Amino acid sequence: MAQYARGSAVAVIRLRNPPVNALSLAVLQTLEDGLKKADADPSVKAVMICGENGKFSAGADIRGFSSPKRLGGALGPIVSLIESSEKPVVAAIEGVALGGGLEVALGCHYRIAHVKARMGLPEVTIGLLPGAEGTQRLPRLIGVPAALDMITTGKHIPATEALKLGLVDEIVEENTIEAAIRLANKVIGQPLGPRRLSLKPVPKVPNMEAFLDEALVKVKRQARGCLAPELCFQAVRAATQSPFAEGVRRERELFQVLLSSGQAQALQYAFFAERAVRRWATPSGASWSSAAPQPVRRAAVIGLGTMGQGIVTSLVKANIPLVALEQDLENLNKGRKAVMLLLQREAMKMEGGAQILDFHNPAHLQFTVDFDLLRDVDLVIEAVFENMALKKEIFHKLSKICKPGALLCTNTSALNIDEIASATNRPQQVIGTHFFSPAHVMRLLEIIYGRHTSPTAIATAMQLAKALKKVGVVVGNCFGFVGNRMMFPYVQQAVFLLEEGSRPEAVDQVLEDFGFKIGPFRMSDLAGLDVGWRSRKDQGLTGPSLPAGTPARQRHGQRYSPLPDLLCEQGRFGQKTARGWYLYEKAGGRTATPDPWLHNFLSQYRDTHGIQTRFIDQEEILERCLFSLINEGFAILAEGIASGPEHLDVIYINGYGWPEHRGGPMFYASTVGLPRVLAKLQKYSEAHPDVPGLRPSAFLKKLVAVGNPPLKEWMSYLSQQSSKL
Numbered sequence: 236m237a238q239y240a241r242g243s244a245v246a247v248i249r250l251r252n253p254p255v256n257a258l259s260l261a262v263l264q265t266l267e268d269g270l271k272k273a274d275a276d277p278s279v280k281a282v283m284i285c286g287e288n289g290k291f292s293a294g295a296d297i298r299g300f301s302s303p304k305r306l307g308g309a310l311g312p313i314v315s316l317i318e319s320s321e322k323p324v325v326a327a328i329e330g331v332a333l334g335g336g337l338e339v340a341l342g343c344h345y346r347i348a349h350v351k352a353r354m355g356l357p358e359v360t361i362g363l364l365p366g367a368e369g370t371q372r373l374p375r376l377i378g379v380p381a382a383l384d385m386i387t388t389g390k391h392i393p394a395t396e397a398l399k400l401g402l403v404d405e406i407v408e409e410n411t412i413e414a415a416i417r418l419a420n421k422v423i424g425q426p427l428g429p430r431r432l433s434l435k436p437v438p439k440v441p442n443m444e445a446f447l448d449e450a451l452v453k454v455k456r457q458a459r460g461c462l463a464p465e466l467c468f469q470a471v472r473a474a475t476q477s478p479f480a481e482g483v484r485r486e487r488e489l490f491q492v493l494l495s496s497g498q499a500q501a502l503q504y505a506f507f508a509e510r511a512v513r514r515w516a517t518p519s520g521a522s523w524s525s526a527a528p529q530p531v532r533r534a535a536v537i538g539l540g541t542m543g544q545g546i547v548t549s550l551v552k553a554n555i556p557l558v559a560l561e562q563d564l565e566n567l568n569k570g571r572k573a574v575m576l577l578l579q580r581e582a583m584k585m586e587g588g589a590q591i592l593d594f595h596n597p598a599h600l601q602f603t604v605d606f607d608l609l610r611d612v613d614l615v616i617e618a619v620f621e622n623m624a625l626k627k628e629i630f631h632k633l634s635k636i637c638k639p640g641a642l643l644c645t646n647t648s649a650l651n652i653d654e655i656a657s658a659t660n661r662p663q664q665v666i667g668t669h670f671f672s673p674a675h676v677m678r679l680l681e682i683i684y685g686r687h688t689s690p691t692a693i694a695t696a697m698q699l700a701k702a703l704k705k706v707g708v709v710v711g712n713c714f715g716f717v718g719n720r721m722m723f724p725y726v727q728q729a730v731f732l733l734e735e736g737s738r739p740e741a742v743d744q745v746l747e748d749f750g751f752k753i754g755p756f757r758m759s760d761l762a763g764l765d766v767g768w769r770s771r772k773d774q775g776l777t778g779p780s781l782p783a784g785t786p787a788r789q790r791h792g793q794r795y796s797p798l799p800d801l802l803c804e805q806g807r808f809g810q811k812t813a814r815g816w817y818l819y820e821k822a823g824g825r826t827a828t829p830d831p832w833l834h835n836f837l838s839q840y841r842d843t844h845g846i847q848t849r850f851i852d853q854e855e856i857l858e859r860c861l862f863s864l865i866n867e868g869f870a871i872l873a874e875g876i877a878s879g880p881e882h883l884d885v886i887y888i889n890g891y892g893w894p895e896h897r898g899g900p901m902f903y904a905s906t907v908g909l910p911r912v913l914a915k916l917q918k919y920s921e922a923h924p925d926v927p928g929l930r931p932s933a934f935l936k937k938l939v940a941v942g943n944p945p946l947k948e949w950m951s952y953l954s955q956q957s958s959k960l
């Protein structure tokens with residue numbers, strides 16, 4: 236609702252729809268009624284629009300998008316109505332003015348903001364464009380380059396930046412509402428023509444066309460198949476080419492295209508999925524309502540390799556004092572240097588960063604090789620080599636040294652949390668906190684509870700995720716947890732496709748065209764092939780412990796590809812050795828070039844093993860890689876390892892570069908249709924009976940049998956017996 240009140244000469248319209256004053260049809264209706272009332276009342280000389288509870292508005296009500304046409308259609312005319320008012324209208328922006336909220340403010344004649352307010356047009360992030368004339372008004376107010384940047388990225392800008400751009404007229408540190416009323420009184424009687432943005436020309440940029448062409452290339456490159464950024468661009472371009480009314484018509488047309496593209500639905504699903512996973516619950520019924528987090532006043536990180544360095548950086552950025560520990564002085568100095576470099580880079584990105592990130596102060600960040608310094612910390616994150624014996628040794632030590640309440644976290648990528656916990660005297664305080672590389676950048680934190688992990692430990696880890704500005708997703712314990720477990724069959728298929736006739740660049744291209752930031756082979760070269768090789772050796776799948784006479788392409792009766800092992804035996808570890816699945820310009824180089832040596836090697840390999848090279852089309856590449864990953868997802872759900880498909884999707888979008896506009900793997904499966912996914916898996920499984928990853932999961936079959944229900948109903952089809960839930 237919006238509330239109308241008339242004080243002296245200034246009528247106040249307050250947008251009211253907790254928690255973020257989203258613009259529902261009801262709010263819009265009362266906004267319109269309020270404007271008309273103010274217009275009709277001769278004692279009202281000016282109008283002030285503000286939001287309830289210190290927030291202007293987060294924009295259109297995304298939950299009400301069941302009738303988006305009506306909502307979109309209603310907002311634009313109301314913004315016009317505000318602008319055409321003969322009495323000055325002032326927006327008092329507190330908290331946030333986003334999307335339709337900012338468009339309402341753009342219709343106002345004056346904008347005044349609290350210094351802590353944030354503004355933006357984030358529609359692009361939910362697959363839309365600012366459909367209430369925002370793409371036409373913003374460029375007229377702040378110029379094309381700045382408007383294009385805001386509209387195509389959806390970024391939120393602070394009030395201070397908004398002032399510099401001319402988006403707001405004034406910022407205040409005290410009471411915004413009072414300041415807005417003062418301003419409204421002051422401007423009574425002043426001409427409104429120059430304040431109506433629709434009447435202003437778009438400011439000229441020298442060589443506008445060349446500027447726009449260049450900007451379009453950048454927008455397309457960053458969009459990776461997502462339609463919204465490009466259509467946002469087109470709407471802004473229309474503002475530079477046409478009068479206001481025509482630009483608005485173009486904006487509406489483009490908005491309709493996005494609305495029916497399916498991508499908007501996927502992105503909105505992803506928005507709510509991210510919020511849904513914050514409300515974690517475990518099979519035993521623990522949740523926020525039964526568990527409070529413990530405070531983390533001081534933390535520790537053990538192991539300052541690739542992951543430890545990023546984790547330390549993340550903690551420092553969150554202002555959590557910490558101790559960083561290595562096994563010896565040589566590694567400590569190496570780790571310290573790398574951490575300091577990362578922190579300096581991060582500080583440079585922040586305004587006043589060096590002061591905010593007080594990383595030179597030992598009270599905030601202390602480097603050591605002495606475990607005794609961990610006595611008083613509240614939480615430890617272990618990030619040493621992926622080796623069970625070593626992790627157990629460390630956890631045993633920690634349980635003797637750390638204070639009784641301290642939480643002991645492991646950053647293992649796949650190992651059994653219960654086995655690690657068994658080395659301690661407090662298994663209820665042992666938990667997996669799986670960061671993703673680079674840990675100070677990637678948003679995902681997979682939080683893995685073991686058999687004995689307490690609800691308090693889970694709540695504390697979730698709270699830590701929030702403090703680090705990460706998305707925490709609570710999952711159960713199994714080899715590879717959720718993310719890596721789903722990735723194994725995907726990568727396995729990619730390698731099998733090479734055996735059968737494809738090439739790394741062909742497989743990567745298909746998956747990058749689908750929208751992944753990076754295909755599986757480029758990813759493997761980046762992460763280092765040696766990492767998986769070490770793990771396979773530990774598992775006895777390759778290396779000296781492999782029993783003599785084991786068939787080259789079979790392990791435990793299942794198909795196995797020794798290709799990655801053979802590459803490692805040649806010293807081809809990826810970027811770090813300038814050779815892997817691709818060739819690089821130098822060790823550590825980033826530019827991947829298809830490698831004739833590898834192509835020749837693959838041909839010889841196929842000859843050796845009597846494999847007939849065949850042409851593999853794009854559809855087969857995509858389906859075998861993605862459907863095997865999705866199939867594993869269904870198995871994970873059936874086992875109760877995750878409490879819903881949203882969890883898997885949030886993990887894939889935030890940790891594995893899955894294209895958000897496709898909503899995550901499980902959402903994608905629902906859009907493809909489960910009967911089709913099942914039929915294709917059945918087909919590939921018949922062709923490759925020795926590949927368990929292609930054998931359709933029982934849960935997928937069940938969902939197809941019950942008639943392909945919508946994703947939000949899937950979990951209700953899991954019987955109590957088949958699930959741990």
Ligand SMILES: CCCCCCCC(=O)CC(=O)SCCNC(=O)CCNC(=O)[C@H](O)C(C)(C)COP(=O)(O)OP(=O)(O)OC[C@H]1O[C@@H](n2cnc3c(N)ncnc32)[C@H](O)[C@@H]1OP(=O)(O)O
Pocket residue numbers: 254255257293294295296297298299300303304306307308310331333334335336338357358361363364365366367494507510511
């Ligand atoms: C289909 C066609 C439709 C045609 C309409 C055309 C009109 C347009 O031009 C299009 C628009 O305005 S689209 C909306 C653009 N606005 C946004 O994307 C802002 C989304 N919200 C945020 O960024 C953060 O919630 C925010 C920064 C605001 C707050 O962050 P916090 O971290 O403090 O809090 P959250 O946990 O994210 O949010 C609190 C609760 O509010 C719900 N919510 C947030 N924004 C909403 C919105 N715009 N509509 C409906 N619900 C919304 C959010 O889900 C959460 O609820 P619970 O999950 O129940 O806790």
Ligand SMILES: NC(=O)C1=CN([C@@H]2O[C@H](COP(=O)(O)OP(=O)(O)OC[C@H]3O[C@@H](n4cnc5c(N)ncnc54)[C@H](O)[C@@H]3O)[C@@H](O)[C@H]2O)C=CC1
Pocket residue numbers: 537538539540541542543560561562563566570618619620621622625629646647648649669670671672762
């Ligand atoms: N590299 C990656 O992309 C990811 C790795 N992980 C996991 O994170 C953990 C660490 O991996 P990385 O950082 O890649 O390894 P890394 O090899 O880069 O670093 C491990 C560090 O631990 C130190 N270390 C070994 N023993 C120690 C001890 N007793 N006391 C103190 N420090 C000790 C080593 O000196 C080394 O600096 C592993 O469990 C790995 O599976 C998890 C997510 C992603």
